[in-house]
Amino acid sequence: MNDQTIETPGKHLLRCGPGEDILDLDRHLATGGFEAVKKALDMQPDAVREEVKKGNLRGRGGAGFPAGVKWGFIPADNPKPRYLLVNADEGEPGTFKDRYFLEHDPFPLLEGIIISAYAIGANTSYIYVRGEFVKQIRILEDCIAQLYKSGYLGEKVLGRDYKLDIYVHPGAGAYICGEESALMESIEGKPGRPRNRPPFPAVVGLFGCPTIINNVETMACVSLVFRHGAEKFVQMGLEKDGGPKIYCLSGHLKKPGLYEAPMGTNLKTLIYDYAGGTLDDRPIKGVIPGGSSTPVLTADEIDISMDFSSLAAAGTMLGSGATIVFTEGTCPVAVLKRISQFYAHESCGQCTPCRSGTGWLSRIVDSIESGNGRAGDCDLLLDAAGNISGNTICALGDAAAMPVTSFVTKFRDEFERHIAEGRCPYGN
Amino acid sequence: MTLAFTAESEEKFKALLGRYPNRQAALIPTLVIADREFGYLSREVMEYVAERLDLPKTYVLNTATFYTLLHKQPVGRYHVQVCVNVSCYLNGADHIADHLKRKLGIGFGEITEDGLFSLEGVQCLASCGTAPAIQVNDDYHENMTPEKADQLIDSLRQAGGGQ
Numbered sequence: 001m002n003d004q005t006i007e008t009p010g011k012h013l014l015r016c017g018p019g020e021d022i023l024d025l026d027r028h029l030a031t032g033g034f035e036a037v038k039k040a041l042d043m044q045p046d047a048v049r050e051e052v053k054k055g056n057l058r059g060r061g062g063a064g065f066p067a068g069v070k071w072g073f074i075p076a077d078n079p080k081p082r083y084l085l086v087n088a089d090e091g092e093p094g095t096f097k098d099r100y101f102l103e104h105d106p107f108p109l110l111e112g113i114i115i116s117a118y119a120i121g122a123n124t125s126y127i128y129v130r131g132e133f134v135k136q137i138r139i140l141e142d143c144i145a146q147l148y149k150s151g152y153l154g155e156k157v158l159g160r161d162y163k164l165d166i167y168v169h170p171g172a173g174a175y176i177c178g179e180e181s182a183l184m185e186s187i188e189g190k191p192g193r194p195r196n197r198p199p200f201p202a203v204v205g206l207f208g209c210p211t212i213i214n215n216v217e218t219m220a221c222v223s224l225v226f227r228h229g230a231e232k233f234v235q236m237g238l239e240k241d242g243g244p245k246i247y248c249l250s251g252h253l254k255k256p257g258l259y260e261a262p263m264g265t266n267l268k269t270l271i272y273d274y275a276g277g278t279l280d281d282r283p284i285k286g287v288i289p290g291g292s293s294t295p296v297l298t299a300d301e302i303d304i305s306m307d308f309s310s311l312a313a314a315g316t317m318l319g320s321g322a323t324i325v326f327t328e329g330t331c332p333v334a335v336l337k338r339i340s341q342f343y344a345h346e347s348c349g350q351c352t353p354c355r356s357g358t359g360w361l362s363r364i365v366d367s368i369e370s371g372n373g374r375a376g377d378c379d380l381l382l383d384a385a386g387n388i389s390g391n392t393i394c395a396l397g398d399a400a401a402m403p404v405t406s407f408v409t410k411f412r413d414e415f416e417r418h419i420a421e422g423r424c425p426y427g428n
Numbered sequence: 429m430t431l432a433f434t435a436e437s438e439e440k441f442k443a444l445l446g447r448y449p450n451r452q453a454a455l456i457p458t459l460v461i462a463d464r465e466f467g468y469l470s471r472e473v474m475e476y477v478a479e480r481l482d483l484p485k486t487y488v489l490n491t492a493t494f495y496t497l498l499h500k501q502p503v504g505r506y507h508v509q510v511c512v513n514v515s516c517y518l519n520g521a522d523h524i525a526d527h528l529k530r531k532l533g534i535g536f537g538e539i540t541e542d543g544l545f546s547l548e549g550v551q552c553l554a555s556c557g558t559a560p561a562i563q564v565n566d567d568y569h570e571n572m573t574p575e576k577a578d579q580l581i582d583s584l585r586q587a588g589g590g591q
């Protein structure tokens with residue numbers, strides 16, 4: 001790939017600034033668009049997968065699973081059709097990055113889909129977009145139509161002997177459908193209740209066929225791997241965690257928003273240099289680093305590299321890169337209350353520990369915040385959270401338990417004070 | 429059966445059928461079209477969808493009840509959805525919610541007498557960087573303030589033929 005197509009650093013994924021977009025195929029082509037796809041389609045599918053592995057691209061949807069490795073789980077001898085599902089459900093509170101691609105810059109996403117579908121041998125791909133994104137769905141469908149018209153999709157993708165159809169499938173307002181197996185159930189026209197695993201989707205997935213599910217940002221990263229080559233992609237991040245990352249910064253910040261930075265950028269740099277520091281320069285009280293389900297960090301823990309391994313070592317997660325900052329003066333019980341209500345509301349209800357446990361957590365946190373907590377409630381919360389973890393069909397159970405465990409452990413004296421005083425000391 | 433899709437919806441519906449290996453998979457997108465076209469999914473609308481897709485009525489009902497964006501009750505001409513999740517909360521979502529409740533004279537889950545507005549508290553809309561956020565029908569309104577909320581409601585009231 002020639003160097004002229006490399007934009008300024010920090011502009012690989014978020015190349016459109018505020019108010020800008022690239023929704024016209026010709027404009028995208030003028031930026032070197034589809035060179036990456038041509039390069040990939042000239043390779044054997046296995047070699048495409050190897051290149052993605054070499055880029056050490058870890059999935060951007062939450063779990064950080066290496067993309068190339070996941071693709072390798074499809075059994076080579078399975079004769080059924082294969083599917084690529086792209087997860088644009090974007091539901092984890094704090095996350096607003098995938099929306100950027102749908103709204104401002106869909107072509108790099110679509111490039112990544114073509115390359116990935118080719119690599120896994122899929123002839124159909126569905127993009128599952130959350131139902132609230134009505135306008136974004138229209139934009140995306142229009143861009144897909146442009147690709148069909150110009151021969152980039154359909155019977156012969158770019159004139160090659162390869163057929164690919166991409167369809168947009170709307171969600172209808174259920175957070176749980178962002179979970180990969182619930183997403184498949186939802187496309188099949190059913191309530192979004194997660195499936196037991198094994199079998200894993202790569203073996204028995206959508207319509208019983210081998211299926212790969214990847215996040216929107218992951219797909220955009222695949223296109224970058226081929227635009228610049230795996231080596232350069234690794235250099236844009238960390239050796240074992242390649243590429244740039246979009247960080248979603250929100251909460252008590254002067255300039256909240258989306259920021260692209262190398263994977264592994266320090267959290268303090270993101271908060272103070274990128275987002276301009278906190279509102280009224282108040283001291284930080286806590287930071288939820290990767291979406292509302294990820295364990296909270298206290299102010300003395302934020303000198304940390306924002307990548308999958310470093311955050312795991314610190315007992316939390318990079319998740320979707322959704323960083324929520326709150327400053328001194330914020331009631332941590334009130335923050336946890338919102339979070340716990342959310343997971344209780346979104347539990348699909350098919351496993352008892354999650355269905356009853358999330359409701360229980362939410363009610364206890366609620367009663368503490370409203371001044372009706374009882375001595376022993378903190379231990380009760382820790383116990384109840386511990387009983388959910390690891391005992392459920394899908395990770396929503398853990399997602400509900402982790403914030404409770406971390407908030408109660410790290411802000412315990414404040415929870416106890418609520419209970420002892422019988423009211424919220426912040427006057428909520 | 430008296431219900432029927434408009435020509436435009438019919439075209440979208442027909443296009444859906446070619447996208448999936450079976451009819452069930454077209455169900456949710458079809459319900460989305462129907463919800464939009466008929467205002468909400470009454471029993472009659474669900475029966476119509478069941479008939480069009482040749483699926484059992486109970487199958488349609490079972491799926492429809494799972495999804496919050498598929499309305500089982502009538503909503504206002506302007507359906508005002510206020511995000512009450514964490515990033516919006518930190519940026520004053522509760523004030524926006526209270527303000528809208530007072531202004532419209534209704535609570536969450538209610539509809540104004542003239543049928544113009546309904547109000548609902550919803551979960552993260554993926555607008556956390558521009559919190560607090562609300563969604564009215566298809567449109568997002570971000571960085572909300574009570575003043576912006578007033579202006580918005582007043583202009584919708586005018587457009588909707590109210591006083």
Ligand SMILES: Cc1cc2nc3c(=O)[nH]c(=O)nc-3n(C[C@H](O)[C@H](O)[C@H](O)COP(=O)(O)O)c2cc1C
Nearest residue numbers: 059060061087089090091178179180214215218395
């Ligand atoms: C409850 C729950 C909700 C999830 N929501 C999303 C989501 O909105 N978007 C997403 O990309 N992944 C979401 N995930 C993760 C997906 O299950 C899956 O791991 C991911 O889409 C895989 O993509 P990746 O490998 O490219 O990261 C969710 C997981 C759980 C357990």
Ligand code: SF4
Nearest residue numbers: 348350351354392394
């Ligand atoms: S853990 Fe919760 S959301 Fe996941 S399958 Fe069980 S009940 Fe449903």
Ligand code: FES
Nearest residue numbers: 511516553555556
């Ligand atoms: S928390 Fe309100 S839009 Fe995300």
